[in-house]
Amino acid sequence: MLFDNIFLFVSGVFSLSILSSIICPDSVRLVDGTSLCSGRLEVKSDQSNQWWSSVCEDDFDQQDAEVVCRELGCGAPSVLQGALYGEVEAPMWTKEFQCGGHESALLDCRSSGSARNTCSPGKAVGLTCSESEEVRLVGGHSRCAGTVELKHKADRRPVIGSDWTLKEANVVCRNLDCGSAVSVGERKESSDRPVWLINPNCVQSGSSLRDCAISVSSSSVLYFTCSDSVRLVDGTSPCSGRLELKSDQSNQWWSSVCEDDFDQQDAEVVCRELDCGAPSVLQGALYGEGEAPMWTKEFQCGGHESALLDCRSSGSARNTCSPGKAVGLTCSESEEVRLVGGHSRCAGTVELKHKADRRPVIGSDWTLKEANVCRNLDCGSAVSVGKRKESSDRPVWLINYYCVRSGSSLRECARSYSSSSILTLTCSDLLVRPNISVSSSTYGVSEAQQQEFRVLRGSTFTISCSIQPQYPGGSFQLTFTSSNTTHNYTQPAVNHSAHFLFPAAEPAHQGNYSCVYHVYVFSHNFSSESRLLSLTVSDPSVHHHFIRVVLLLLTLLLVNTALCCCCKVLTLSVV
Structure with missing residues (x-):
């Protein structure tokens, strides 16, 4: 298999017969990595010899990494970690780099005057640069929105691909350090032109965009919108995850947010910014802690803002955040x-x-x-x-x-x-819930409200089931459950209701009742159940005793009222 970009390091010398058309950096390289843009950093300061030196992590920082990635034709640095790509026997570079970040080559940077004699084990710089300079978004309102363009084989073209979704667009947004994908679309141009066709299945497999690109001609181009300052990571969808914020677009660092500095109104703004539904879950450490540094001020959103960084924030800074307090957010869909x-x-x-x-x-x-x-x-x-x-x-x-x-x-x-x-x-929940009610010759009618209804032993009572008119036909099943038995009674629905008559109430009728409506529609059976009605059967003697007490009290009240009236009449006659 032939590759368009092949780096051959033979005793530190490039094989010019193979790479006659490629200009390669001659003073820095990344070795033992997974691509041209990742590996252990080595520097060759003297072109007269063939020795490469590893660099100590203590002498190298983020701005130095930006220069190296640019010099190698890669994107911004995404990972900077000692011994990430192993230690080796190479000698160690002995001075500290002091780059401003704008230089075109690492050896153009200033370096410290003092030399380092030793470097602790596990401290050789391992660097991963993104490939974002190969892909970019152009023509949008920011660097994180617009037409997708890919530089491949020294040819920069727009990208087109069928079936691209937010899932694949997230790859591009992450490579551009632009947070999460918010929208994916296609734009039609007036005529065909050369484009890179990229199948999303290839991107999902983990291949780079360059590996997936095929030269074609089309009048359609892809355009993306990414969230450039907030993202949700390690979640199950673009609308869930641990909240991270990038406040300064000039650097590549994302910060976690402390739960104590974030509330429901702040969450509403984030969900809106990511084009998701309302916040449904807001909980610290729901999606892990992560290694990101912590945002140090409290957000004070009103809930109406279009972006989190549009909100006011507290003047005072938080120095610490308790473990388990990094904001985890789920926006509904x-x-x-x-x-x-x-x-x-x-x-x-x-x-x-x-x-x-x-x-x-x-x-x-x-x-x-x-x-x-x-x-x-x-x-x-x-x-x-x-x-x-x-x-x-x-x-x-x-x-x-x-x-x-x-x-x-x-x-x-x-x-x-x-x-x-x-x-x-x-x-399955196609049907509305049916109603259940009970009527008796003693107490009249009552609808079930998950409360007890009382009937007299020996009295007649009826339990009625009904449902709002949705579909014709169907049947009602009255289910009775007590401590030791269960019974089911079934009747066809007539005018969307059914009535179950019990001629004489007995203690065996005491228990819970519910109505279940069954109907066959759309070639499927559906059912819906009412609330429970709890029925108690009382002894008539208790009922009669209660009536006698009530009658006695009424009699005493009438006698008392009559005596009062007589007294008033006598008083008036004396006067």
């Missing part, structure tokens, strides 16, 4: 998805709001396994998945089943498409 046009909120056409655009969803080979929309909508589980054909094509979100099956959210998997087919879904 349920308000982004809904079912419309059905007989209830748990059935109908699947619609997704993504990039401020609400459209129907279409997807090939969807099964009940992928239809987790029901759970997101608190509608139970999926009962049926289908498609409905419309008269003409319209903008839709195309969501492939394999992306959803991998655990990604719907918005991560969505890409813009046009189709006349749309996805329909029916969930």
